[in-house]
Amino acid sequence: MxxxxxxxxxxxxxxxxxxxxxxxxxxxxxxxxxxxxxxxxxxxxxxxxxxxxxxxxxxxxxxxxxxxxxxxxxxxxxxxxxxxxxxxxxxxxxxxxxVNVRPVKQLKGVASPLDTKAPIDFVVFRENAEGEYSHMGGRMYGQTSQEMAVQTTVMTKAGIRRLSRYGFDYARKHGKKTVTSATKSNAIIHTMKLWDDVVREVGQEYPEIRLSPVYIDALAAYFINRPESFEVVIASNLFGDILTDLGAGIVGGLGLSxxxxxxxxxxxxxxxxxxxxxxxxxxxxxxxxxxxxxxxxxxxxxxxxxxxxxxxxxxxxxxxxxxxxxxxxxxxxxxxxxxxxxxxxxxxxxxx
Missing domain, CATH: 3.40.718.10 (Isopropylmalate Dehydrogenase)
Structure with missing residues (x-):
């Protein structure tokens, strides 16, 4: 190698x-x-x-x-x-x-700061090549009261599909029953609705696996309230980045992630x-x-x-x-x- x-x-x-x-x-x-x-x-x-x-x-x-x-x-x-x-x-x-793979796993001998019912052990698959982390955009009218900034989120059917399929394939291979999808399509009505549509389409190819779309704000709370309930989580670039830092915090810290x-x-x-x-x-x-x-x-x-x-x-x-x-x-x-x-x-x- x-x-x-x-x-x-x-x-x-x-x-x-x-x-x-x-x-x-x-x-x-x-x-x-x-x-x-x-x-x-x-x-x-x-x-x-x-x-x-x-x-x-x-x-x-x-x-x-x-x-x-x-x-x-x-x-x-x-x-x-x-x-x-x-x-x-x-x-x-x-x-x-x-595909950005980030295990959220409570290792033996490491206590979680949470009072959980069972060990925490799930995987977050974060879309890693497009999404919110785009170089498209810019700033205008610098150093004036009219200064403005535009940052463009880029989501494609192909990008969402390949990340989703990887997550569902992992779930099938490892006998997982649920894939949780991080979304915010109630407010981000273009990119996240496309995300929802494509994830749902991919999920139909895996009838034995339940797809659970969850709004990102609620999902962050559920990471704290019931982290032991998750098996596989798929998320966009930004959402996955934030969720996994939170995930690291509930299994012992960034030094273990x-x-x-x-x-x-x-x-x-x-x-x-x-x-x-x-x-x-x-x-x-x-x-x-x-x-x-x-x-x-x-x-x-x-x-x-x-x-x-x-x-x-x-x-x-x-x-x-x-x-x-x-x-x-x-x-x-x-x-x-x-x-x-x-x-x-x-x-x-x-x-x-």
């Missing part, structure tokens, strides 16, 4: 180091896992040196990799719209990584990253939780045909968390980033 590694900014290099240690451990334990990893320096520091977040030919270069493992991006010296739109967005959009940006057809490499940011407040302290980054690497292994190794990583992480001896400060402990990574590696060895 040829892997592009972009650690990025802030705590990105710290948590990425632990994920790479885990991948190297797996490679040493299983000779069939051949990893060719190339670390790329594209980050805010790279921007400060070159005036670009990545080289002009970066996408052509990345296209030759099997997968991209990404850390975090964000630096006070560089505007957020630059770090996002000159690095992450071109990769997601140009590589048609239209991974994601996968998938091009399901394999025409382009997919990208795997934790949903947390660069966390400048704790950068350099060696206390960031690496679980989300390591879990993202596990998602990468699963997507690239090694569910056995992905399961091994997951079992190792949950074993460490269940013991509750090694815990980073976000989980109420005093362990370091490296302590957590090393403990997961020991647990992986113990499970082989």
């Amino acid at each position: 040829k892997l592009a590694v972009m650690a990025g900014d802030g705590i990105g290099p710290e948590v990425m180091n632990e994920a790479l240690k885990v991948l190297n451990t797996l490679s040493s334990l299983d000779s069939t896992l051949q990893l060719e990893m190339e670390e790329l320096p594209w980050s805010s520091a790279y921007y400060m040196e070159t005036g670009r977040m990545m080289p002009a030919d970066a996408l052509s270069y990345l296209q030759h990799f099997d997968a991209i493992l990404f850390g975090a991006i964000g630096d006070a010296r560089v505007p957020d719209e630059v770090t996002i739109w000159d690095l992450i967005m071109p990769i997601r959009k140009e590589f048609q990584q239209y 991974p994601s996968a940006n998938l091009n399901p057809e394999g025409q382009f490499p997919s990208m795997f990253e934790p949903i947390h940011g660069s966390a400048p407040d704790i950068s350099g302290k060696g206390i960031a939780n690496p679980v989300a980054q390591i879990w993202s690497a596990a998602l990468m292994l699963e997507h690239n045909g090694r569910p056995d190794l992905s399961d091994l990583v997951m079992n190792g992480m949950e074993a460490v968390l269940a013991e509750q001896e090694i815990r980073t400060p976000d989980l109420g402990g005093k362990s370091s980033t490296a302590d957590m990574g090393d403990a997961i590696i020991r647990a992986i060895h113990a499970h082989t």
Whole structure:
């Protein structure tokens, strides 16, 4: 597997180091896992040196990799719209990584801040290539009292259909009974009504699965009131982004939440990253939780045909968390980033 590694900014290099240690451990334990990893320096520091977040030919270069493992991006010296739109967005959009997979799963040994009736365990599939995160629009009459801004949401039948079908296929494959669709078509009467129409059309191909459209404001409340009732959630780009940060909060925090940006057809490499940011407040302290980054690497292994190794990583992480001896400060402990990574590696060895 040829892997592009972009650690990025802030705590990105710290948590990425632990994920790479885990991948190297797996490679040493299983000779069939051949990893060719190339670390790329594209980050805010790279921007400060070159005036670009990545080289002009970066996408052509990345296209030759099997997968991209990404850390975090964000630096006070560089505007957020630059770090996002000159690095992450071109990769997601140009590589048609239209499925953003974000598990919302309460791991063993991690308590939810909610008083739930059962463990929280569902998946959000977020449309990742169009929707509200569009570069279409602009501002006029700057620095005057008449200043105005227009931001255009782009939704297509093809884009909604392919994301919806991926969510329903997942539900069918894993024996799930309900797919919840995040909408707001009572107020956003053009794009979200198209969303509803296409999702409903796709849902008719899966008669054994119940489609449950829920307005986004109510859905956010239900994530708090009854999160254990969800199995599969499909959402637009913006709605999915907000819901999954909320989802991370109810299962232990951003340090435990991974994601996968998938091009399901394999025409382009997919990208795997934790949903947390660069966390400048704790950068350099060696206390960031690496679980989300390591879990993202596990998602990468699963997507690239090694569910056995992905399961091994997951079992190792949950074993460490269940013991509750090694815990980073976000989980109420005093362990370091490296302590957590090393403990997961020991647990992986113990499970082989």
